[in-house]
Amino acid sequence: MTARKFNAKIDYNPNKEQTGKKESAYCVILPLRCILLKNKNPEAFARFSQLEDHLNERKDTPLYKILGANLLTFIKTVMGFSEWSDEDVLRVAARLDTNAFEVRQVATGQKLRAIYPNAAMISHDCVSNARHTFDAQMHILFIAKQKIAKGEIIATSYTQPLKCTLMRRQHLLQTKCFECTCKRCSDPEELSTFAGAILCSKCKIGKIISTNPLDNAALWKCQLCPHEIPAKQINWGNGAMVKEIESLNKKSPRVFEEFLHRYRDTLHEKNTHVLQVKYALTQLYGNAPGFQMHEMNDAAVKRKVELCQELLDIADILDGGFSIFRGNLLLDLQEALVVQAKREFEQGLLTKTNVQEKLAEAMELLKEAVEIMKLEPDMQEVLKERTQQLADELEME
Template sequence: MEGTDDSQEPEVGMCANCGFIAKLRCANCRQAFYCKRECQRDHWKNGHKDQCQPFQVMTSAELGRYMVASRDLKAGDVILKEDPIVVGPKQITEPLCLGCYKRVDGSYRCQKCQWPMCGPACEAAPDHLPECVVGQEIGSPIEIANFDEPNHFYEVVFPLRCLALKKKSPKKYEQLLSLESHYEDRKGTHLYQENQKSIVNFLRNYFFIQEFPIEDIDSSEKSIHTITGIIDVNALEIRLKESEVLGLYPTFAMLEHSCTPNTKHAFNKDRQVTVKAAVDIKRGEHISTMYTHILWGTAARRDHLKHSKYFMCTCFRCSDPTELGTHFSALRCKQCTNGFMLSAAPLDELASWICTTCNGTMTAEEVTDINLKLGEEIEAALAMPVLQSLEKLVQRHAKTTVHPNHFHLFAARHTVLQMYGRDPSSVGQESMKKKEKMCQDFLKVCTALDPGMARLAPYAGVALYEYHLAVLARARQEPDAKQVDTVALKKDVETAKALLQQCIRVLQDEPKDQPEGQLCQVAQQNLAELRQWEATLSSP
């Protein structure tokens, strides 16, 4: 049970338990009043425990439903824990078990509906029931499939599971339909037409869901399109060990978007989402998450949000042509040697770009063309990375095409800094100096874009770990014993320890079965070993 908070000026309300005038408030949600602590204890047991959240849901014409903090939140405070109302495979996915979501090869099929599964245990999984019930009449649509490639038959599974909630759980179905679908915005678009062919027609003409009673499932074309819109706009990606699936979380869906989000979230083994404050959040501040990729430039982020979420972001980062001082989208000026091109009006996608030094200009179309070509070149180089080639590519474009911090080069640097010291061509102190400098620069950008590591924890965690390796490479040199600088050695060990500790803090919420969570465990082991080494240095 949460305690009361009477440290601020008393506010008067009605006791949530007995109805008398009350001045005490719940310290967690700041919304329920109590006249005495006994009333609070009774109310906690009688329902407030399940309703007590440190936020309030508000409504506006511009944002719809959104959340604000009902009390001051510290970084790391839990804001929300929520179970999904429905989980299912992504529209484009490799064949997977519809019970546990592990990869399958088609060697075992559900005995009732013939969908590929892991084995008998997964046939009874609750998640699998909707498509199993429907599929029992016609069998699995996957009769001949290449189990090494994505299969489009899985596109219908998640929408079908959503539609099946009408009978399975009317309350959850009501929650589902309360989410935004942008049906009118999507109607007539290319995506709408594709969904008509691959989902709507397939569910009606192959599975014949319109034959089911209307009380069990709403099979109208508009309802199916509404459901696909709700999924596209609101579903969260859940990374599993062998696959990625989608989940719908109605309360989480009320978090508004920001390109500098103040929350981070993680999933447990039961796919429950936990939302934590990534930075300190003051009472009354909006609580936000991010609907797009934090390592895209402003134009790419806003274009993605426009076409997938149907709004144009106007957050602080999008409004700033320097992207919080990082110059993450800046290009080199072609007319002078020192200037960088920045958008004259970042919230206008057609605005010209102007040089910071000579006032030369470039059209938005020219900027887009440069970014597309550079992106293709970087993507090709990262497909089969060769250190020397990738290093030269980054150096060349940083001098001639874009700002050194440009988002395309940033992705390449993330690979390069990991290759230093591992590639046979990069062994030695010179490479370690390069590695150390690149890690420092990389982390500066990460911190500027995402101070609370709400989205950049995996990237920053890797950079911190690699940085500690570079420092240790210097500390573990074996010069002549007479030349050992004990003070410098101890300083390097302290620096390496601090980097590992920060790496662990950044990655502590990452799933243990994912590479980032595994790196966190490695960092913990390395830290223990480093402390042992430090003890030997201090011994006489």
């Protein structure tokens, strides 16, 4: 059976704009295409077959129990590939889950999964020295975030920098089937950020950290007093925080600020949940309804500046160099600084020379952001517009 016949059978057209609804049949398209490679392109299938699958670790998980009921039936019974064993079909799915990259099409915004066999071999580190992106033709590109010495391992990150060690290691174990032992994961203090720590409810001063961050079940203990908390309770707390943050109104900076205030006695200023909420606030201030840059009062603009500056310090530690995280923060900070400088000049708080200096500072931030983002296809128009706008501001002043 050809791929074209299969596509027609489920009314799927890869060039047709999709509604975003995930039809169950769509989930078998990529596994089926890989299966079809065996006859259509044996060389490509041989390369695909060499990729790690971790099926033994995956097959008893809830997801693979569902796959056993749905994917196997669809591939072997509905599509007629009865000659394939259950294990071989699941192994195809497992290779995809272990090695596939998510690719976002710039033109449509659609998210796709794709296999890049050589790229799948690159190492992981929670504090990486490289990142990947995709060009308009969906070629994968690897970009050094910092200077990489000859012989040094090139590593990207498969997880998010603002997540704490416990959450990152659980995510990596679940999705990539390995337990990370990188420098950050091995450090109970997470490179002095204490991202996974909470404030001690007993002494009110110390932070409660893991006694062994490489053991997800290890006891958690206060640095300053004997108070202890089991890992199970920390896990529960993290889960509760994630759910609460997900439930917040994504169009209201106020509710995110209220979250920070509500948990100020439990979550310190660099806790993973606090950092994620603060990053969300940098996006909301300037973009949310009623909080566009021209609509915000001076206090809100100042708050955006402070949040960006605070998170840039965190980025230097957890996602250093030319990272997308840093690039986004620089763009937001630059925009807020321009608005702040113009308002202070209009209020007589800055001289013409002062405002020129502020705008020049903003231009330097923008130049760095452009350097970071110059290979990101979906950022080109934004960067061009921002650069022209700020250049005009400098010329006018």
